Amino acid sequence: MAAVPGDRASTWRTSYTRVRKNPFTPVDRTNRARLRALGVDVVGLGGSWLDVGAGDGNLTATLLGMGAARVTSVEVQHELAERVPGGAAVVVGDARHLPLSGGWASVAVLMDVLHHVAVDELDGVLAEVARVLRPGGHLLVCEPAPTVVRTVLTVLLESPLASLSQFSRDKRRMVELEADTLVPWLADEPGFVRRASAAGFELTHTARRPIHTLRRFRRTS
Ligand SMILES: C[S@@+](CC[C@H](N)C(=O)[O-])C[C@H]1O[C@@H](n2cnc3c(N)ncnc32)[C@H](O)[C@@H]1O
Numbered sequence: 001m002a003a004v005p006g007d008r009a010s011t012w013r014t015s016y017t018r019v020r021k022n023p024f025t026p027v028d029r030t031n032r033a034r035l036r037a038l039g040v041d042v043v044g045l046g047g048s049w050l051d052v053g054a055g056d057g058n059l060t061a062t063l064l065g066m067g068a069a070r071v072t073s074v075e076v077q078h079e080l081a082e083r084v085p086g087g088a089a090v091v092v093g094d095a096r097h098l099p100l101s102g103g104w105a106s107v108a109v110l111m112d113v114l115h116h117v118a119v120d121e122l123d124g125v126l127a128e129v130a131r132v133l134r135p136g137g138h139l140l141v142c143e144p145a146p147t148v149v150r151t152v153l154t155v156l157l158e159s160p161l162a163s164l165s166q167f168s169r170d171k172r173r174m175v176e177l178e179a180d181t182l183v184p185w186l187a188d189e190p191g192f193v194r195r196a197s198a199a200g201f202e203l204t205h206t207a208r209r210p211i212h213t214l215r216r217f218r219r220t221s
Pocket of ligand 1: 117
C-alpha cells in the first residue's frame with residue numbers, strides 16, 4: 001500500500017490486521033512453513049536479516065522466535081511499523097529507496113510485498129535490496145502466483161456465500177485494494193526471475209504452492 005492514499009490504506013490495514021490474526025490460519029505456523037520452504041536451514045539464522053515490507057512484524061516475530069540473531073524490519077506505513085515487536089531494529093522507510101547503508105545484510109526476505117510495488121518500480125526495489133545485501137547474501141521471496149487455484153479462489157471470493165465470513169470479506173477487500181499492483185504483478189510474474197537476474201541475483205531454489213511461488217536467490221556480485 002505504499003502509494004495508496006490515506007483512507008484506502010487505512011481500510012486495507014484493518015482487513016490485513018484481522019486476516020493476519022485469524023485463529024484458523026495461524027500466521028506463525030504459515031511463516032515457519034514458508035521459511036522452511038525458502039531454505040532457512042540453508043541460509044541460517046545467525047547472520048543479519050532484513051525483513052522488507054515487514055507490515056505488522058509478524059514475520060519478524062517468527063524469525064526472532066526461531067532464534068534469528070539480528071533482524072532489521074523496514075516498513076513504509078508507520079502505523080504498521082510501530083507494531084513490529086521489540087527485539088528487531090525498526091526502520092520506517094520505502095523499499096524503493098532503502099534508508100540503509102550498503103553491503104551488510106546476510107539475508108533479505110520479502111514476504112507478500114512485491115505485488116504491492118508497481119511493475120515499473122520492481123527493478124529499482126531489486127537494485128536496492130542487492131545494494132544492501134553483502135556479496136553472496138540471500139534473497140528470499142514469497143509472492144502470489146498466477147495459478148488456476150488462485151483464479152478459482154478469486155472467483156469464489158466474489159460469490160454471495162463468501163460474504164458470510166469476515167475472513168472472506170477481508171480477503172476480498174484486500175484483493176480489491178491491491179488490484180492496481182496485484183493484477184500487473186500476476187501478469188508479469190513469469191518474468192520475475194529475469195528481472196532478479198538483471199539485478200545481480202542467481203536463482204538457487206524454487207518451491208511452488210497452490211497460490212504462491214517461493215524463490216531463493218543468491219547475490220552474485
Ligand atoms: C501484504 S503486506 C505483508 C507484510 C508482511 N511481510 C507479512 O507477511 O505480513 C505488504 C507490506 O508491504 C509494505 N510495502 C508495500 N510497498 C512498500 C515499499 N515500497 N516499501 C516498504 N514497504 C512496502 C506494505 O505497507 C505492507 O505492510
